[in-house]
Amino acid sequence: MSVDSKDIEAVRLVVAISSRALFDLSESHRVFETQGVDAYREYQVAHESDILSPGVAFPLVKKLMSLNATLEQRGRVEVILLSRNSSDTGLRVLTSAHHHGLDITRAAFTGGASPYRYVSAFGAHLFLSADPLDVRLALDAGCAAATVLPASAPSAEAHEGQVRIAFDGDAVLFSDEAERLFRREGLDVFNASEFASAHEPLASGPFKGFLFAVHRLQALFPQDASPLRTALVTSRGAPSHERVIRTLRDWGIRIDEALFLGGMRKADFLRAFDADIFFDDQETHCEAASLHVATGHVPHGVANG
Structure with missing residues (x-):
C-alpha cells in the first residue's frame, strides 16, 4: 500500500x-x-x-x-x-x-x-x-x-537497526473465532473449516489497528529499505494458511514475513527474526518467547477465559 x-x-x-x-x-x-x-x-x-x-x-x-x-x-x-x-x-x-x-x-x-x-x-x-x-x-x-513480561533488557546501544515487530495471528491480529473452533472440535475440524472458508476474511482482532498504523508508516519508505519490518508468527500450518493470507490481502496490509509453524515452538523463530517485541495471546508462548525477545501478552480471547 x-x-x-x-x-x-x-x-x-x-x-x-x-x-x-x-x-x-x-x-x-x-x-x-x-x-x-x-x-x-x-x-x-x-x-x-x-x-x-x-x-x-x-x-x-x-x-x-x-x-x-x-x-x-x-x-x-x-x-x-x-x-x-x-x-x-x-x-x-x-x-x-x-x-x-x-x-x-x-x-x-x-x-x-x-x-x-x-x-x-x-x-x-x-x-x-x-x-x-x-x-x-x-x-x-x-x-x-x-x-x-519481565525480562532483562538489552542495552539500546547494542540493539540498533530495523524495528522488528512480530505478531501472533488468532486473538491478536484476528478474532479468536477459529481458535474457539480448534479448542472445541480439534485440529482436523479446524483445518477443514479454514480451508472451506479460505475466501472469507477473518474478523479483526485487537491489534489490527496497530498493524495498520505500522503499515502506513512503512509505506513512507521504499519497500526494500524500510526501517520497519513485521512478521506473522503463527502456529497455523497448511491448509489453514490460505485464509490468513487472503485476509491480510483483503485488509490491504503487507506483512514482510509470514511464518506458518504448524505447531512448532515459536521462540526459536522469534530469536532468528530478531524481534524487538512479540505479541501473543497465550501465556505459554509468551513465557517461552520472553527468554529471547521482549514479549507482550495480549489477554484476549478464549485462551484467557
Missing part, C-alpha cells in the same frame, strides 16, 4: 507506555508493595536525581523514536507516558526519559488510578504496561494493549 501525498501528513504512530514497562522500577516498586504509598513517594522524591535504568520495552521505544530522525520530522512517531504515579513521583521518570534522549513531551500521571482511559484520548495505537489489569481494561475499551 502506498500513501497518497495528501495523506502523508496524517500518517503517525502513537504508542502509550507505562513507567514500569519503559524503565526498571523494580526497587521502588518493592518499596510500594512492602511499605505502602507514602514510603514509595518519599523514596522516589529522595531518588529523583538518580537516573532510572532502561526497562524491557526501552530498546523498542528508543528505536521507534529514532524513526523521526530518519524521516527528518519530529512527532511522526510519538511515545506517551501513562503512569499510575503522581506528578511528584513521576518527575523521576520524565527526568530519566530526557536523560536517555527520549523526546517524550506528553504524559498522564493518574495518582494511583488506572490510566487506561487516556489511551484513546491521546489517540494511541498501542498501550504497553507492566500492569495486567490496566491492559485488560484497555483491551475492553477497544485499544490494542499488552502486558510486557
Whole structure:
C-alpha cells in the first residue's frame, strides 16, 4: 500500500507506555508493595536525581523514536507516558526519559488510578504496561494493549537497526473465532473449516489497528529499505494458511514475513527474526518467547477465559 501525498501528513504512530514497562522500577516498586504509598513517594522524591535504568520495552521505544530522525520530522512517531504515579513521583521518570534522549513531551500521571482511559484520548495505537489489569481494561475499551513480561533488557546501544515487530495471528491480529473452533472440535475440524472458508476474511482482532498504523508508516519508505519490518508468527500450518493470507490481502496490509509453524515452538523463530517485541495471546508462548525477545501478552480471547 502506498500513501497518497495528501495523506502523508496524517500518517503517525502513537504508542502509550507505562513507567514500569519503559524503565526498571523494580526497587521502588518493592518499596510500594512492602511499605505502602507514602514510603514509595518519599523514596522516589529522595531518588529523583538518580537516573532510572532502561526497562524491557526501552530498546523498542528508543528505536521507534529514532524513526523521526530518519524521516527528518519530529512527532511522526510519538511515545506517551501513562503512569499510575503522581506528578511528584513521576518527575523521576520524565527526568530519566530526557536523560536517555527520549523526546517524550506528553504524559498522564493518574495518582494511583488506572490510566487506561487516556489511551484513546491521546489517540494511541498501542498501550504497553507492566500492569495486567490496566491492559485488560484497555483491551475492553477497544485499544490494542499488552502486558510486557519481565525480562532483562538489552542495552539500546547494542540493539540498533530495523524495528522488528512480530505478531501472533488468532486473538491478536484476528478474532479468536477459529481458535474457539480448534479448542472445541480439534485440529482436523479446524483445518477443514479454514480451508472451506479460505475466501472469507477473518474478523479483526485487537491489534489490527496497530498493524495498520505500522503499515502506513512503512509505506513512507521504499519497500526494500524500510526501517520497519513485521512478521506473522503463527502456529497455523497448511491448509489453514490460505485464509490468513487472503485476509491480510483483503485488509490491504503487507506483512514482510509470514511464518506458518504448524505447531512448532515459536521462540526459536522469534530469536532468528530478531524481534524487538512479540505479541501473543497465550501465556505459554509468551513465557517461552520472553527468554529471547521482549514479549507482550495480549489477554484476549478464549485462551484467557
